[in-house]
Amino acid sequence: MNTFNIAWKETKSYFGTPAAYVVGAMFLALTGVFFVAEITSPFAEASVRGIVDWAGFFIIFLAPLLTMRLLAEEQKLGTLELLLTSPVSDWEVVLGKYIASLLILLAILSVTFYYALLLYVFGSPDTGPVLSGYLGLILYGAAALAIGLLGSSLSSNQIVAAVVGIAILLMLSFVNRIGDLVSGIAEQIVNGMSMTERIADFSRGVIDTSSVVYFLSLAAVFIFLTIRSLETRRWR
């Protein structure tokens, strides 16, 4: 119940403040530009790969910008003290806020359906990869938001919070560049950690169970870390 109350408050606050609109508009403009670039290229194909791959890349910045306010601002305003002295568990606070950010991300992603719609109007894309691509984006986004939320719990400064989130996401996304340098088991481990490799599968129409588990567990781990981070604030 508390989780719901907090999620509801945060969702309203997203819609009531300009930050989410600005960030969302930027995201849509950028993915739009790259979508246009993809489908107007000489080798264009009627698929959402362009959207999914680029949206996946921009989520690295979108997610932390959406979550940076959630806990950082509470710390700055001192309202975190209020929340944590109310009969609300730490996990309810974190989960409520996470759900709100997920709803906003879904709202923003749903606008990109417009691009997919265009594909159906002017071409005949395979529906499978479209659906799997979006599933991948949502899973990817869910993990990215949890990472952003951890950043937000670490600082009362929203900029710092966003930078921490973006840094972690960039590392997890492009760790496969290191994978190229090593071989054998090390390469497998490093590539297994890479978010980019995983999302590429989805946009090709491959739903790999291990990738689904990867994104979900990434989200779970970072939500857990965020809860622990809130707890340690009490000890500091």
Added chain:
Amino acid sequence: MIEVKEVTKYFGSFPAITDISFTVERGEIVGFLGPNGAGKSTTMKVITGFLPPSKGTATVAGYDIVSESLDARRHIGYLPETVPLYTEMTVREYLGYMGKIRGMSSDRIRSRTGDVIEICHLEDYYSSIIGKLSKGFRQRVGVAQAIIHEPDVLVLDEPTIGIDPIQVVETRQLIKDLGGEHTLIVSTHILPEVSQICERVIVIHEGQIVAIDEPQNLARTLVGSERVDLQVKGPQQEVLKELAGVDGVRDVSRINIERGEIPQYRVESELGEEIRASLAKAVVDAGWELHRLNAVVMSLEEIFLRLTTEEDDGGGEVAG
């Protein structure tokens, strides 16, 4: 209602408070007094469950603040030093949200919001955005959220800081009014405030309790002697001699005076001795003019200085 037992809280290796123990009965208004950084806020954060104690235990309404934290928190209303407000919300939205996360039903929130708005005199600002309110009104909104769920215990950290004098008076009255239904802990570093609001004072200095008593008693027990100030027109040496000769007088001294003013004297006597009548008589009998005579009550400022500088001057006087 509140029981704090030998609570110590370390920040790193630095003890912010050491061995704090006290109890507060239901309906009591207790003041925390101490300079900035004395440990008042830390103590309050421990009571409200925000900071777990490093050592010792605290219970609120019978619930342990660590092991039964959620139950204890249900009984606490808390106003931290920096008033915690969501500045983009209206007063109504804010109070509604605070009510909700404290588990109140929508009906109860509606009726309580009305009451609380009235208690805190926020009628005209019900639909205002909190970020646009002045400091004094924000403070009131802060108090309103602390009492919306009718908590048994109210913890107010420096509730009168940074607001204008008229609002300070109003806030103090508000706190007094709340005292009837709630058990209150109020911290302050403003001394007169304590004697105005509180029934009992806990003086904290450098993380330790240096005194717990009623405001008037603090003055009485700490001052080793009664003091009387006189203003007498007459030959100074003789006046000094005459006053010193009065029964019960321990010491007489001249108080610094401007040139041309009527001289003033301070007479100290044993505790509990009433010597004002004899002093007046002595002066009048000697044929001098008595312009003023009054007992000096030690101000809380002086008490406070004495308590907190005790170690520096040996402490013998205070103990007496």
